[in-house]
Amino acid sequence: MSGAAKFLIAALVGVCTCVAAATDQSAPAAEPAGALYLVRLTPIQYERSIRDIFGSSIQIDVNRAAPGFRDEGLLALGSRRLTITSAEMQQYEKLAQDVATQVVQPNRRATLLGCKPASEKAADDKCAAAFLQKVGLYLFRRPLSADELQTFVATQTAAAQRFASFDAGVRAALARMLVTPEFLFRVELSEPDQGRAGTQRLDAYSTASRLSYFLWDSVPDADLFAAAESGKLLTQAGLEEQVRRMLLSPRVEGGLRAFFSDMLGFDGFATLSIDSTLYPRFTKNVLEDADEQTLRTIVEQLLVRNNDYGTLFTTRETFLTPSLAALYGVPLPRSQEMGGAVPWVPYTFAEGDPRVGILSQASFLSLNSHPGTSSPTLRGKAVREKLLCQKVPPPPGNVDFSLVQDLNNPNFKTARQRLTAHATEAMCAGCHKITDPMGLALENFDTASGFRTKERGEPIDASGSLNGKPFNGIVELAQVLKEQPSTTACVINRAYSYGTQRKPTVDERKWLTELQAQLGKDGVRWRDLMQRVTLGPDFFAVPSQATAEPATQAPTQTTAAQSE
């Protein structure tokens, strides 16, 4: 790594002196060989990486690192601009100590260490170096340099001597590695692309990392590192071989889950509040199970059954826990569980039941509601922004919400009546026209996702239209959404941006338009999409500043106003 790169990494986490000490800030700043990007690991990626490296039995405390902010609808893009606060660094220090302590516990050390120290009460540089070099490859996602290895071995030596314990030495060195920016951030380095003069691409190890965190949401495995080391990964054939292999791995579920958690905004569950007095069936268990229900539905449809993405909107198949079944008002035969883990049960809603697709699930309905009342506007906005990749402008600062928020007005009993009255104001009408029709089609579901046919005694009118396609209620809305070209285009664009963690360039947008046209006919199937995206011409390219200048909209995206 260049001196400039080291300096930039150190500056990012300059709040932590111990980390800064691990980098060579005094090194002269040389001209970098290429671009450098730093992408902070998400809390889930942190966990997955640790467990994939050291074993699934490692216990990891709740990682409270802030989720960051959304860019183009994705936290993944925002994570390129994330640093680490001093409070988060303290947490990472503690996590590092906890993990390192567990790794040197006798049962794990015997498996992980790979050598026997000459003495349990002293440093053993040779044995420690072998171990640190091995885990360093996975933690840094590239081989350690000789200087880096020497630094960590020295830490081991000092700690082992001080505490007269080999384990204490290894623990200290490992804990130090776990708080380095090279572990906490994915460091992407570029190099000249030999096949395309004048352009840059990710180097082999950065390519491996991008691939594994996109497809698996975790560290590369040994095969992928081997392909990076040999250079095969930088050939088209080598890349194809790895992509195909990785997509057959069960770890691909982790990548799928991470992508949809981001796209559907499931980080919102951390702050979701539903009024339990008004909606007592929305229990803590429901709160914990809601996103999992949707993720299980997605995994089943897209991975297990290899169905088209559009199926997610119309499928009657899902998975329920006892708490979710009660919320939805359906029976769920239970085994005798007395304090054990709550089982997830496959469930198919009967024909005629209004529960179809992920829009009828609590993860969408309740996440896009107010605590005490449903919100056609929030739900409609969520459909536009999350599922159609359209932008809904924020309300003006001086808007009068009194009519919408007055739930006791006898003249406006339903949300449709309140919004209709509210939208008579010109400044409100434009936006509500694009959000409300789809949101009102979901009004048969209250804040807590319970089904209803009336609001305060008044029958609910769930009719509306999208791009000239009429619908009445969620079943018809789901079908209309499934058939929208924007729905397909959106998930393709999101997946590409998520994988590259940047907005597509002009050339990429043209390529994506062609891909959308093709998949619009063939259907979007997850493994096929992942293969096409990762084998696309520019997925590992590093755009120059000029070409990387993002457009505000992806290729086939339209603004919401254009489509209504």
Place this chain on the structure above:
Amino acid sequence: MGSKHTHRMHAAVAATALAVAAPAATAETRGYAISLIYTASYHSPENCPQGGNGGPKEMKTRILMSRGYSKEKALEVIANDDTDEKGNRIDFRTRGQIDGKPASVTTFPQSYPDPHIETAQGRFAYGFDLDGQAGPNSFEDPETHQQGVDNQMWRVLGCFANYWVRRPVIPYNESIVWDTAMDSMPAWLISISGEDLGKDGPVTVTFDRALNVLMRDAVGSVLPGSSYTIDDDPRSHSVFKGQIKNGVVTVEPASFFMQGESQFYALLRLSQAQVRIYLKPDGTVHAVLGGYQPWLDYYHYLAIRGEGDGLVDLPGVYNAMKRLADANPDPATGQNRDISAAYYIEAAPVFQTSLDGRVVSTAYIGERAPAKVVASE
């Protein structure tokens, strides 16, 4: 979950969805889980003309006064954590005597002289006319105004401060125990079957025990719409034939048996039992269950809790129950072994399934009840 098990459950659930969707069902069965059961208490000021038995403090005062303490001195001892002026702690529990040695009145209530607690008088008590006769020992039901109500249990308990309540307040000791049991005891279930429960007609009421504990909602009550698997143990399975009229179910007398795992209701068994169930628009029900109960069963409910938590004078209750028991005489001694009693029940709408995954009763929840299911065989 293993794949084999998953497959089996999947099949069961798929069948469930089909059963619920069955459009031409000829009968409906609504399911409920008992969210609260307690001694049916209806306190009136005229119930206890002598002022009542109070609670543990009054009981201890009486005991100390019987030992020669002045009232003021007795209250001082009680205030001093039951410790007398010489620093000796008084153990009220072992105030009985057997062969000249201290004995626990909890275990041996006859080891202490009958204190002749005050028993409830008054006009009202919940329950049923179990013997078909109205007499001087009968009450009037405060809800139905039926005369001849037999509830000697209320007569025994009604003058303890703990029972000086009316719904929705329930006896404190029972509320504590039930709230604890909810999270650990298999649920108690009710189902009501009929051609159309929205109309008058014949019904069948069934009580069962579940294999699952109650699920709570976000405010701590029973979660409406939750599902329970019925324990096929035939002991806790009581069936009543009856009628529904204007939303109220009444039944012909039959035996009732329910096994619990609670401190208080370890076992609830009644002979010549009757039940009256009120179906409410929000899908919940409340009910009165009455019959003749072995009085030692109830005594054990209280004895397990002790006088401190049971909030009664155990020798007093024991002797009053024995004295007022009104059914099932022992052939040898003539001593009645059962006592008329009544319990108040509140229940939430839930689904009930059989062990093989069939839905046998439906939760009637608010405006949208899921489609009817065929009543179980």
